Amino acid sequence: MTGSTMAPDVVPPTAFDSEQALLGAILHNNDALDRARDHVQPGDFFEPLHRHIFEVMIQRRDAGEAIDFGLMKAVLGNADLGGQTVGGYLAKLVSEAITVSGAASYARLIAQAARMRRVLETSQAAVAAMTDGSVRSPAEYAAYMIEALDEVASAGLSESARRVTLGQGVASVLARVDQTRMGKGIIGVPYGVPKLDTSTLGMRSGQFVVLAGRPAMGKTTVAIHIALTATRRNGAVGLISLEMNAEELSERVLSAVAYNPREWDQITYRAIAEARGLSDAAMARLRDATEACADIPLWIEQQTGLTLSQISARARQMKLKAERMGIPFAALIIDHIGLIRPSKRYSGNRVQEMTEISSGLKGLAKELGIPVLGLSQLNREVEKRQDKRPILSDLRESGSIEQDADVVLGLYRDAYYLEHKADRSDVEEDRLARCLNTLEIEILKQRSGPTIRIECFCDIACNVLAEAR
Template structure:
């Protein structure tokens, strides 16, 4: 463990005193630091309380000085011990404090991050000593501690409107304002629009609706269009995922090599083998990375996204889209038996990843079983499983629905008079997959119909 005296050294009370003194001398400096410095950054809690009082007074448009701060602090035991309001007056005695403000603020912020890191890693070390804890939980706790001190961990970015406008124009010029399937699923691209940086979009459905197939087809199309994609699979291992992807890449909209043949290694001709090897060359050129994880915390995912973002940048690529299959299999960084709480924490964590790393996030999600008990099985927002927080965090929610799936489950005997009507209904919807945009922030909802090619585990737009 870290020696206590070394931990004690990760603070500078004099710098903290200088900050509150300088801000009482020159209130106009408060705006320069208020968006970067919080009361929790002070190691000496008294200075944190003084700082909070200063910020509150300034927010009310009033002067913040030893006299006006008296109502906040007159009975504060720590301040009384140091001499009460007279101590505040002493803090304003040195005009040199103003000149030292920026240096002291940066030092206090840096030391606060270090203390936070020490606390987090200490907790991780204690968890490592707990034999009931899994290795994944230990690694997740350590990763969460590391990510908490990242350059953008405060989540606050301040720019002028002019600079933000320039950034918008630059994004247009680079054609980087969002990711689409590159025309792979053109009907979805049209009704949903691009998945933009900082956005969390949800692709949800019941089992059997084709969520993974749709997500993988989208990822392959986006990567083929030059967008850097990270596909995180918690449900399937990388071998199964690659077998599906290979069948999808070979499929040309009319014919290909069935997924089951690729899965089982059953190739009917040398030409089929050749096409599989040709698919390998396609994958080598794609800016697509896969993560195969049977268990993953949101903190661990945060660290993996950071790692792959840097790795792709080193390869001359830009990570633009993170896809997660699927949301409810991710775990929070703490233990809980409350699934609603767990899913809420994961949902917020995915939204934070989108903002922190300037990427779009497309997360698959399961729907409640209650869908199956309704005559009309088209999903609704209330069907999102375990948490309304998903709907709140999401910038868009798209449901997948296949009428064919439910019709086949209710197939009547051929001798039944209903068989003719059933056959006609099946013919109308066979191969169709509906993309129901139930929520789209700052945009209309709507429905688009694409094509699901189950034999090839591929999804395409209706126009193809």
């Protein structure tokens, strides 16, 4: 009996004893199958005969029939059992059976061995591809490996997307309610704007949140503020920047961290980029800010033109990294979703492409059990209106994004339009002076909560956001 298709000089990882013990436990008590099948699939079994037995067991269980010795004898028939009789082999399975309560643990060992074999097979295939000349560059080789191993990496991350009973669901809610009432629970990842957090309960696990606005409305400023708040309170945050590189983003972060409302001369990120005009005092503040940022788990992915599958792979890697560090992976931020490179499936049909992307981001949030925040540009129809505050229909390809998003936040800065208006009247000059650092965040959509408008203090030049007093 063998399930190996690998090179003869390589011993593949197996969990042969666990396979036998699990099958024996199912024969002893059919309930063990129900506990095991959430963790292991027939294809995870190394031994082909065990794989076949497990498949038949699932079919019999789903049909509402008993799994017993008579069934197994019919399944095994004249199979090669290494010199053992069918009865003797079945007796061996039962004698080495585990308890029902241990079925899930053995199932996980079997699945883990299967994933290890997949890693080995992929590595061997990659080496073969390099030596036969079909892979021509390191980047091509790495892309092949990432794509091939993504399924393995994600296999252990889907607990949050698994089926649960109503009883389990409501018990989980009640436990969270008890923890929150005692001041121990966390409802959602905070935005860092108290009124917004109160109105939305924060960014909750599995939510797809859209932050929308026209250019220069402050999307990146708000996103960085949310990211810094989340890393300080909840854990690691991944920032997929499809527009700016890591240095540009870091300049904005430094400006925000170095900001001191008691100082009259703030350090803008433009001044940091220019560098020459910075005073010794400003440099001292920047060094303090750099030290403060050293241990902030904000991970920036700056590669442009990523596809949805590549973003998903990097997000899974970030979650695994956070788990190895012993901290939660709090949130994923994407700047911005309009720059995600679509697959070729709907080539040329932008609406279908965006539908695939937005539904994929919602699926990723559920899979990883984290909120995914996607920045989105509004279309130019906004500019044609007298009141340029955003509405849901202003979202580009809004049908799919509006449908998939759990929360949509619209950003608006009246100061931007006043600053760019020629021949301002005295009334408009006065209005500009009063709203120069005002940013409006409007909840345009929320599945379970109010839609309100919140005024914030926002120093765009320093990348600083705070709730207005």
